[in-house]
Amino acid sequence: MSPAAFFVVAALAVTSALGVVLNRNPVHAACALVAHLFLLAVFFVGLDAQLVGVLQVIVYAGAVVVLFLFVIMLLNLQAEVRSTAGPALVFAAAAGVVTFAVLIVAALRGRTAGADAALGTGYGETRELARVLFTRYALPFELTSLLLLVAIVGAVVLARKKG
């Protein structure tokens, strides 16, 4: 990804991320979230990780946020009245600033490491990623699927109780 393209996409991504946080209307916030997730996928494609980029769109932009929108619409949420600054807001802001500072420091420190490392053949390709996923990382992969299964069963149990 050329620096010019990076800065354009980065500016858009930051803008949409701010849109998620600052919008009072929950539907607008969710739409900004879709835009942001899509732009993240653009970064992945720029980093030669086409598969991850596409999966990002399928899973997050295409499924997760649709469910967000669904819930927002079914609950008929109105535009939120801004909450006054309380201790929770101060704490959240402090946590955000600290995390941001840590990330900046980490990024500056690691900026030269592996910057020019050559990509292996098939890097980011579906076949290579699948091979690694099903051999070296097979256990974490299966454990994650177990986690999702637990979530599904939990949802079914919760839905059953009422009926």
Add this chain to the structure above:
Amino acid sequence: MDLAIVAGKAIFVLLLMLQVMGLGVFFERKVSALIQDRIGANRASILGFAGLGLINTLVADPVKFLLKEDIVPAGADRVLHFLAPCLAVIPLLVTFAVVPFGDVLTLGDRVINLQAAELNAGLLYVLAMASLGVYGVIIAGWASNNRWSLMGGVRGSAQMISYEIAMGLALVGAVLTYETLDLQTIARAQGELIGGWLPAWGILYQPLGFVIFAVAGIAESKRIPFDLPESESELVAGYFTEYSGSKHLMFMMADFVEVVLVAALVTSLFFGGWQVPWLARDGFHFPWGATVALSSPVVAVLQVTAFALKLIFFTWLQIVVRWTLPRFRYDQLMKLGWKGLLPLSLVNVVVTALVILLWGKAGA
């Protein structure tokens, strides 16, 4: 020069698809008239001239749509109301980038792959764009500030998400068979011959996959018998009730583009894509031994024509289906998706995987 070639391919595939879409509208008018035993639209008068019958109507329709007043209902979310039709059309149009419309065109030293974008994750890209298509529906439903629209939007998004799963799993069988996600590679693999004479089109290896994909594809395009999101007898026009003029036209266009897209994917995956039986890069090789040598441009033209004809056929087929079947009830729709197609597609995956494991790859 390379950039010009890429742009040329993109424009070509866009125009090809839009032409077929126009033919789809023609079929919609004429086939429906045939099926319902009437003549069909035949008397639009353009400046007092109505001599061409249906052709006049096809010209008059878009002009009328473009010139009509654009109405935004009171209390609607103006920004999202404007964005929704764009979100409905754009993901569909960009999907055609990965659909191959021919093999290669050799011009001098240059070998041009007749596919607008070569993506490593081609089929997943198709699914990603299909999953983005939901936003046009759900946002249109919400932004219109109308209960019918909202009902349509919620129905539409639930339906599209449900059938996307079966659609994706139906593709897994094809991916297992061809060991690739690239539609061009899949189309090339279908040029092989079984027993020296039968073209190895995908439908022979994946008959069940084809049925599931076609049904889920029609459900994705939200047309009868799956048109609950817009069902005019219940919801006026569903999620696009509150759209007029060119925005309404964009939703109609999204409808027909999706029909063409399903036709293009069915063609590429299950009916050989651009393959003409026994036509290789250097000409025909008939199974009885005769050969006809052809130059590369001629072969390319034949392949693109074959692809277009298959595309038109499957567009026509979907429109016949639309005018033949009644609409599902919502519970039937969900039952078919989750209890019918989903288990069937899982069976398809398991059986395909077993066959490949026990008897080796299909093509080999």
